Amino acid sequence: MRTKSSQKREALLEATLNLVNNNGFHAAPMSKIAKLAGVSPATIYLYFKSKQDLINQLYINSKIAFTEEAFVNYHESMPVKKGFELIWFNIANYKIKQTCASSFLAQCETTPMIDSKIREEALEYFKPLLQLWERGQQEEIIKPIASHILYANAIYPLTFLLSSHKRGDFILDQEQLKIAFKAAWDSIKL
Amino acid sequence: MRTKSSQKREALLEATLNLVNNNGFHAAPMSKIAKLAGVSPATIYLYFKSKQDLINQLYINSKIAFTEEAFVNYHESMPVKKGFELIWFNIANYKIKQTCASSFLAQCETTPMIDSKIREEALEYFKPLLQLWERGQQEEIIKPIASHILYANAIYPLTFLLSSHKRGDFILDQEQLKIAFKAAWDSIKL
DNA sequence: AATTCTAAAATGAATGTTCATTCTTTTTAG
DNA sequence: CTAAAAAGAATGAACATTCATTTTAGAATT
Numbered sequence: 001m002r003t004k005s006s007q008k009r010e011a012l013l014e015a016t017l018n019l020v021n022n023n024g025f026h027a028a029p030m031s032k033i034a035k036l037a038g039v040s041p042a043t044i045y046l047y048f049k050s051k052q053d054l055i056n057q058l059y060i061n062s063k064i065a066f067t068e069e070a071f072v073n074y075h076e077s078m079p080v081k082k083g084f085e086l087i088w089f090n091i092a093n094y095k096i097k098q099t100c101a102s103s104f105l106a107q108c109e110t111t112p113m114i115d116s117k118i119r120e121e122a123l124e125y126f127k128p129l130l131q132l133w134e135r136g137q138q139e140e141i142i143k144p145i146a147s148h149i150l151y152a153n154a155i156y157p158l159t160f161l162l163s164s165h166k167r168g169d170f171i172l173d174q175e176q177l178k179i180a181f182k183a184a185w186d187s188i189k190l
Numbered sequence: 191m192r193t194k195s196s197q198k199r200e201a202l203l204e205a206t207l208n209l210v211n212n213n214g215f216h217a218a219p220m221s222k223i224a225k226l227a228g229v230s231p232a233t234i235y236l237y238f239k240s241k242q243d244l245i246n247q248l249y250i251n252s253k254i255a256f257t258e259e260a261f262v263n264y265h266e267s268m269p270v271k272k273g274f275e276l277i278w279f280n281i282a283n284y285k286i287k288q289t290c291a292s293s294f295l296a297q298c299e300t301t302p303m304i305d306s307k308i309r310e311e312a313l314e315y316f317k318p319l320l321q322l323w324e325r326g327q328q329e330e331i332i333k334p335i336a337s338h339i340l341y342a343n344a345i346y347p348l349t350f351l352l353s354s355h356k357r358g359d360f361i362l363d364q365e366q367l368k369i370a371f372k373a374a375w376d377s378i379k380l
Numbered sequence: 381a382a383t384t385c386t387a388a389a390a391t392g393a394a395t396g397t398t399c400a401t402t403c404t405t406t407t408t409a410g
Numbered sequence: 411c412t413a414a415a416a417a418g419a420a421t422g423a424a425c426a427t428t429c430a431t432t433t434t435a436g437a438a439t440t
Contacts, residue, residue: 008389008390021302022302023302024215024301024302024303025214025215025216025301026215026216026303029424029425029426030425030426030427031424031425031426039390039391040390040391040392041391041392041426041427042390042391042392042393042427042428042429043389043390043391044427045426045427045428046388046389046390050426050427051426051427103300106300107300107301109300109353110293110296110297110299110300110301110353111214111215111297111300111301112211112212112213112214113214113216116357143373145369145373146360146366146369148350148351148354148359148360149347149351149366149369149370149373150373151350152347152348152350152351152354152370152373153343153347153370153373153374153377156346156347156349156350157339157342157343157346157347158342159346160338160341160342160346161338161339161342163299163300164338164342167306169338170336170338176336176339179335179336179339180339180342180343183333183335183339183340183342183343183377183378184343184377186376186377187343187373187374187376187377188373198415198416219398219399219400220399220400220401221398221399221400229416229417230416230417230418231400231401231417231418232401232402232403232416232417232418232419233415233416233417234400234401235400235401235402236415236416240400240401241399241400241401
């Protein structure tokens, strides 16, 4: 297995991302992935144990890139609402910029294709947001309810807006984003 | 092509639902679908043109069943909040009862496997909710914002809660449901 | 500096399997 | 007896993965 930072490895991950996105998991055969990445099918197996391994690693990779963006400029010393607003817009803008990566992730959340172990691993990276919410609850700014409900109402709606945006049903510009943020905040604020 | 209401047809749709749910689209071969439904693989083609057709029809079927449940006991003469509450709980309870069907639908929303024509067809059935929201906006009870944002914040969170529930990360009982409803309502009410 | 050598990297062509779909035959029911 | 319904076996394509071989890059030797 080759080093984790190789041009070919990256090209293979990106090729997989594009194929899965445009046609779904079922239409991303190794032969096409190889062709799109400009390598031989056999070469894939120098970098990944199997197709499942390739998918898992793409998922982890994408999730890490996503969460890193989510917390850019965030610091625990920020006021709760400011912090949430920053994180929320970080996520929204990342999703708008990186349509491919985020719709791949959306697909991963609902498909049984991703190993649950890998899924749990990715959850770790979201802790700062949960901690922010806890702080908000202590300060009586945020509703004292389960973090799952907070997430479902404050963050998850973005997934729907983005997929509508991608489909072209709805244009998610900065103005609509502000409106959506208010709805999100209203659902979790005390 | 056989009549739309045949025992075998129903059995095939149900078999497909179960297989897709437990293992994803990629692990639902026609041979397994046939075996689970207790028929020969060849028989599937008496009822469906192709695998794609089978999937499309299962999607439409499930979507219709879902939306029918959503509007049980609803009438346009109801007050806006009461009407929304009724529909919201109808949806939530359907999702809890029919875990299989609803997680299949969740998978369909994010995968490019479903033809967009079929997808549009399914949208039609949701009109009464959009009309309720319009009425609410006229009566200045509901925020004057795009229906996509309303849906994203008021209904879509249920999809996340249900998939957490199914995974076992979070128990969505009637008490949590009430809390989640309040969050949903707070996000769209004026 | 040119040549030789070597191990890693990469490849194209097999391999064996799985799958959707079809063909031919048999069963069923009226 | 017949036409519809169903079946099992067959077909051919697509696929993930592996195999045997070639290419590459750079170190070692002249």
